[in-house]
Amino acid sequence: MRSSRHVQRIYGYHLPRQRPTLWALGYILMYFAAPFLGVLLVLDGVLYLIFKYVFHTCYGILCLF
Known part of the structure; x- marks a missing residue:
């Protein structure tokens, strides 16, 4: 079994x-x-729309302003 550190040679060239x-x-x-x-x-956009229009509450950093 060959070691993974063995240098591969093809036609005398070291690869x-x-x-x-x-x-x-x-x-x-x-x-x-x-x-x-x-x-x-996309998931963030869907959650934003659900919280804004279904639950009528603020979602994310926009609540701070």
Whole structure:
């Protein structure tokens, strides 16, 4: 069984170890963080409308002003 620290060689060339890149960060932001924040934004808007028009009460930071 080979160790994970073993340097991989193809045709005599040493290949660098796999590591996260800026592209990986971009994909994480695009496919995980952005949809998650979008769902939270929609949920916040729905809760605001429910509290304002159904319960006739204040919701969030807007109550302070």
